[in-house]
Amino acid sequence: MTHWRSGTQPLFYPLNPKDPRNLAQKTKDLPSLPKVYQDFYREVTRFLPLQRVFIDPFFTLGYGIDASFYRLIPKVVVKVVNNEEMSAILKIAQTLHTPVTFRCAGTSLSGQALTDSVLLVVQGAWRHYEVHEDGKAISLEPGILGVEANRYLRSYRRKIGPDPASIDHCMIGGIAANNASGMCCGTADNSYKTVQDMQIIFDDGTLLDTANPASCRDFLQSKPDLIRQVELIRDELKADPELTALIKKKYKIKNTTGYSINAFVDFEDPLEIIKHVLIGSEGTLGFISRITYKTVIEHDHKASALIIYPDMDHACRAVMKLNRDLVSAAEMMDRVSLKTMEDEPGMPAYLKTLSETATALLVEVRAENRELLEQRIQDVKLQLESVPTVLPIDFTSVKSEYETYWKIRKGIFPAVGGIREQGTAVIIEDVAFPLERLAEATIDLRSILNKFGYHDAIIYGHALDGNWHFIFTQKFETEEEINQYSGLMKEVNELVVKKYNGSLKAEHGTGRNMAPFVELEWGSKAYQLMRRIKSAFDPHGLLNPGVIINDNKNVYLEDLKMMPQSHETIDRCTNCGFCQDICPSKNLTTTPRMRIILQREISYLKRTGKDLQRLMRLLKDYDYAGNATCATDGLCAKACPLSINTGDNSKYLRSRAITPTTNFLAQRLAKNMNGVTTFMRFGLGAVNAAHSVLGTRVMDKLASKAHRVTKNQIPLWNPWMPGRGSAPRARSGSAAGPLASEKAPSPGTEPLKVVYFPSCISRSMGPARQDKDQRPLHEVMLSILAKAGYEVIVPPNMSNLCCGMPWESKGFFQIADEKSDELEKVLLKASDYGKYPILCDTSPCLYRMRRAFKSGVKLYEPVEFTHDFLMERLKFRQVPETVAVHVTCSSVKMQISDKFKALAESCAEKVIMPDDVHCCGFAGDRGFSFPELNHSALAGLKPSLPKECTSGYSNSRTCEIGLSLHSGISYQSLMYLVDRASSALPL
Incomplete structure (x- = not known):
C-alpha cells in the first residue's frame, strides 16, 4: 500500500482591490438576498474565508452554468475543500432548510449540476488519492480528473473501469455520481460494478466510511431509520419476482435512468446497498x-479498424456477432456523422466517396502481447466475414493510424458544435436499445428525427452496448421551437420504452432532462420505490432537488439556456467545460468557460438594454476577474473540442479599451525600443544593487508596500528578479570569428550558418542573483552553436527590434504587426532571404514570429533547433542530477513538448516534468502586476518536485522567474543544461 498522497489544494490570496469578492462589495450584495440566504451566508462565513463564498452576480452566474442546455443561477456559491467543511455546511443547510447542489467539473449534460439555491463547488480541491495492492485498487477524492486517476495507475499497467469520452475533463465525483461509462467499460466495468468502498456525507452531515469497521458500526447505530427503510425496500423488492425480473433485464443494457435500484436486488447487506445506490444518484x-x-488491466497492445458497411442494417448485423471477450469497443457512426469529419485534416480520402446510407463501425481489440493481438484480429475478421462491407476489413496497430480513426469518433460532437447556427444549443441525447433489435430501432429513431425537422441530426455511439447518442442543434427562443423539442422527446421516449423496452438515459444521467419520464420507463411500482429511496436518504428534500425525482412534468422544458452571440472568438462555445482544468486562473478568479458565459451575458444586456445596473456591475467586475487575470496563453484552445482560444477574446477586449492617449504612448515606446530595453537594463541593475545592499527581507517589505500603495502600478519585486541583461554584438557569418564555430567546414562544403536573434526579453533580463549560471543567455547560445560547428549571423540594429508580442497581448494589434514586419525584413535580409535558418532564444517570441511572418522563412525555437540539427553534431553526457523541466505554453502549441523531454533526457540522468503544471501564469509582465495569478497557477509545482531536484529549465525568461519563485530552485533556459552536458565531437 502506498502512502496517502495529495494533489494540489487551492490557495487563496489577499483580495485584490478590484476583485468582486472584496468585503465592501459583499456588504452591498448581502441585503439583496432573501433572508434565508443571508442567514446561510453569515453562518458559513463564520468558519470559511470570504474568498470561497460568492454572492455577487459575477461569480454566481459564472459558476452557475454547466454543460447542459439549462440555466439556473445560484443565490450562493461555496468552494468546499474537505469533509469537515462539507459536513458543517450540510448541517447549516438542514437547520435553515436551504437546498444545496454539489458540483464537480460541471461537464454533465442532463441538468444535474444546476441550482437556484446553494451551489457547493468541489473543483480545485478534494485531490487526495491512495493506490492499493500494486494498483489493483485506488482511493480517489472527487476533485481528481478521470485522466489523472489513470495517470496514477499508469506504472501499474492498470486503469479505472469507467472510461467516459470526457475522461480528460470530468472528475471522479461526477463519474461516480452519474455512473458514467464510455466506449470500453460497458456494464461490466462501470462505477457500480467496480466500486469497492466509499466515504459518504449524508444530508445531516453524518460521515460513513465503508472501509472503516468503526465508522460502519457508528453509522448503523446513529441512522436506524435509514437502515430500516433500506431493509424494507430490499425485502419488498425481493418479494416481488416480476419487479426483480424487470430490474435484472433492464440492467443488462446501460441504464442511468432513475436510481440504481438493482442495488436492492444484488446485495443483502444494507451498507452494500447504500454504497451502490449512491452510484448514479x-x-x-x-x-x-x-x-x-x-x-482493470490496461493492455499495452491495441489495434483498430474502421469498417465501412453499405447501411445501418449491415452494421448492426455485424455488431451482433461481436462481444467484449473479443473486442474492447465497437463504435458505430452513421453517414451524417462521417460527413461532419470528412474535411478535417488527415482524414481518409475514401470518406468523401461513400454513399448516403454507408455506416462505419470502429472496432478496437486489445491484448497483453503481440501474438494474442494478432489472434484476436483474425478472430474478429472470421466473425464478420459473412457480413458484406464496402471496403476490406483492415486493422492497424500503428498508433498514429488508429488515433486518426478515433479522432473521427471523438470529433463528431465538437464538429457539430463548430458548424451549428449561431445562437443554437447542441443537444446530445442518450438512449439504449436491446442489441438484437438495434437495427430496426435505429431506423425508427431516424424517422422520428426527420418527422420533427431534425434532418441533420447525427446518430452514433457505443454499438456493442446498443447505446446511441443522437445530436441535434436547437434554439429555445420561441414557443414553436420549444414545442418542436417537446414533441420529439415525447415520441422518442415512447419509442424507447414502449416499443423496445430500452433505456431513456444510458450513461449521461437522469438530471432534469429525463426526470419527468422516469416513471414512464420504470412503471409506477418501481418509481414509487425510487421516491421512497429519496425520502429515506433526504427526508427534507434538500439535496439537489428537482433532479431524478420531480413532480413537475414540464421541468425539461423550463429554465432553458439561450446562447446569445458575443464575439466571433467565442461564439461557437458549447459550455462543455473541457477548458477549465488547464487554465492558470482556475483557482484564482475565472475559467475560460466562465469568461465566455459572462461575456455572453454582457453582450445580451448591451444588445437588449435590459437591467443596466446589472450590466455595469458585470463590466466592472470583469475588468479584474475576467480580463486582468487572463494569461492569454491559449492553452484553452488545446483542450477545447472547437479550438476556441479565450485568450484571443481577452486581447480583443483589451484592444477595445485602448484610448488615443494609450495608443500614442504605445507607439512612442514601439519606435524607441532601444530606450525601452536600456531603461529595463538600468532598472534591473539598480534593483539588483539595492537588493545586495538591503537584503531580501527588507527589499521584500519595501517592494510589497510600494506594489500595494500604487495599486499594482509598481511591479512586485521578488528574490528571483533578473539582473541586468546584455546583447551580443552584431556579426555576420564571415566575421564571426572562432567563437562562432569551433569546427572548420569540410573541404568543398559550404559552412553551416544560422541567424541568431536574441529576444528583447533576453537582451534586457540577465540571470538572477541565485541562478546557478551567471552568463547571459546569448553567451550560452553562441557556445553551443560554436561547438556544433555553426557560424552565427547576429542581425544589425537589434536594439530596436521586437517580435510585437508585448503589444499583441495588450490589444495593440496594429503596433504588434508593425514591429513584426520590421523584424521580418531585417531577419529576411540577414538570412540571405531564407537561405539560412533563423533562431530565436525565447519560445513565446518565436511563436509570435511564426504566426506573424509572411515570407515563409525557416524559424526555430532553441530546443527544437538543438533537437533537430545539433544532437548529431554534439557529444552529450548525462549530468548526474535530477532536473525539472517546464514546457512553456508556446512550446506546447508548437507541439515540441516531446523534443523538450528527449533533449533534457540526453543531458540529465533524471528529468521531472510535472503532469499537473500547465501555464505558469506569469504571462509576460502580468506576473509582476498580478503576482497572485502566477502564484495560483504554480501552486502545485513545489509539491511535484522531489527533494533531490535542485535545478529547473524552461525557455522563456519571464516564465523562469515565476518558476524559480514558486519552486525555490533556479530555473534557466534549457540551453544552459545543453551547454553543460555537451561538447564538440572530435575532429
Missing part, C-alpha cells in the same frame, strides 16, 4: 467524498 442522496475503485 447525482448528488440527491448524499455527497461521495471518496471512492475506492477496483481497477
